[in-house]
Amino acid sequence: MKKKLILESGEVFHGEGFGAELETAGEVVFNTGMTGYQELISDPSYCGQIVCMTYPLIGNYGINRDDYESIEPAIKGLIVKELCDLPSNFRTQITLDELFKKKNLSGISGIDTRRLTRILRNSGVVKGKIVNADADEAAVASELKSTNFPTNQVEEVSTKTPYANPNRGFKVVLVDFGAKLGIIRELSQRNCDIIVVSQDTTAEEILLMNPDGIMLSNGPGDPEDVPHALDMIRGLLGKVPIFGICLGHQLIGLACGAKTFKLKFGHRGGNHPVLDLEKNTVAITSQNHGYAVDQESLKGTDLIETHIALNDRTNEGLKHKIHPCFSVQYHPEASPGPEDANYLFDEFIQMMEDFKK
Numbered sequence: 001m002k003k004k005l006i007l008e009s010g011e012v013f014h015g016e017g018f019g020a021e022l023e024t025a026g027e028v029v030f031n032t033g034m035t036g037y038q039e040l041i042s043d044p045s046y047c048g049q050i051v052c053m054t055y056p057l058i059g060n061y062g063i064n065r066d067d068y069e070s071i072e073p074a075i076k077g078l079i080v081k082e083l084c085d086l087p088s089n090f091r092t093q094i095t096l097d098e099l100f101k102k103k104n105l106s107g108i109s110g111i112d113t114r115r116l117t118r119i120l121r122n123s124g125v126v127k128g129k130i131v132n133a134d135a136d137e138a139a140v141a142s143e144l145k146s147t148n149f150p151t152n153q154v155e156e157v158s159t160k161t162p163y164a165n166p167n168r169g170f171k172v173v174l175v176d177f178g179a180k181l182g183i184i185r186e187l188s189q190r191n192c193d194i195i196v197v198s199q200d201t202t203a204e205e206i207l208l209m210n211p212d213g214i215m216l217s218n219g220p221g222d223p224e225d226v227p228h229a230l231d232m233i234r235g236l237l238g239k240v241p242i243f244g245i246c247l248g249h250q251l252i253g254l255a256c257g258a259k260t261f262k263l264k265f266g267h268r269g270g271n272h273p274v275l276d277l278e279k280n281t282v283a284i285t286s287q288n289h290g291y292a293v294d295q296e297s298l299k300g301t302d303l304i305e306t307h308i309a310l311n312d313r314t315n316e317g318l319k320h321k322i323h324p325c326f327s328v329q330y331h332p333e334a335s336p337g338p339e340d341a342n343y344l345f346d347e348f349i350q351m352m353e354d355f356k357k
């Protein structure tokens with residue numbers, strides 16, 4: 001079935017549709033990972049976005065039962081150069097096309113993803129829509145221009161009720177802003193007794209659970225759209241050790257008086273170099289973010305910058321000067337991607353141990 005991708009700026013890309021037969025609109029972003037399409041399709045942080053994969057062959061190892069980052073994907077669509085319909089891997093259960101049909105998602109293949117990525121790099125991320133071949137291009141572009149995407153994406157993907165992932169180790173309350181399962185996997189591996197709570201849980205409610213540590217998860221959208229989380233973080237600072245990842249990191253920044261801003265085209269992929277300013281070491285990291293903490297705004301706060309991105313020198317890590325609290329903009333759970341930063345979970349365990357003493 002012939003389809004086309006129309007950008008709000010009016011550019012049109014012709015291709016072949018896959019997955020469900022539906023038209024889909026979202027923010028068009030690009031991801032430079034060579035693998036990891038299953039994880040990113042199911043990463044709740046991609047809520048409302050259509051992802052263009054810069055690696056030219058996607059779907060070649062199929063979809064397996066182990067690599068999901070959530071049960072229901074929140075992504076809006078996928079743009080690929082070549083879709084592989086004959087995957088080869090011992091873990092493959094279904095093809096990417098079959099997953100998209102099953103989950104009612106639509107994608108487009110046969111796209112010049114280099115040209116598209118150049119447009120996104122030059123003009124910044126834009127809204128786009130995957131439509132049927134006969135759609136009126138000018139009408140779709142102007143409809144996109146006047147559409148504002150929802151600001152309640154965190155609410156959409158967060159759990160509505162708390163649930164437990166029991167174990168015998170430290171009791172960690174994981175605040176779910178759209179948490180990837182990889183975070184639960186990493187904490188479980190370290191024997192953490194996890195309670196996952198909804199994004200609107202208050203500090204008082206969390207303290208009643210008597211936690212040893214708080215994990216603030218990743219999540220979709222603009223951190224400024226989650227103002228209630230700032231009171232929650234302020235209410236926990238100094239009382240329980242806190243570790244934040246991605247959206248959780250940005251929220252710690254905002255809660256401590258820093259500002260965030262939207263990056264031109266974000267960081268998305270499994271190959272982003274990050275400099276640890278304290279250890280003077282570089283880690284290759286997995287990233288997926290469109291916003292960043294404003295470094296200038298850290299002045300006068302109690303936060304110290306601990307990491308920066310080597311591609312554009314933007315902020316990638318923070319630590320509180322007084323309280324046990326640290327965070328990173330990238331993904332130490334590394335699903336998908338390099339495991340260089342995995343030790344941060346061990347540091348979180350250590351922080352909980354030290355705090356207990």
Ligand SMILES: NC(=O)CC[C@H](N)C(=O)O
Nearest residue numbers: 218219221246247290291
């Ligand atoms: N993965 C995330 O948590 C992303 C955080 C935020 N939504 C951003 O795009 O910057």
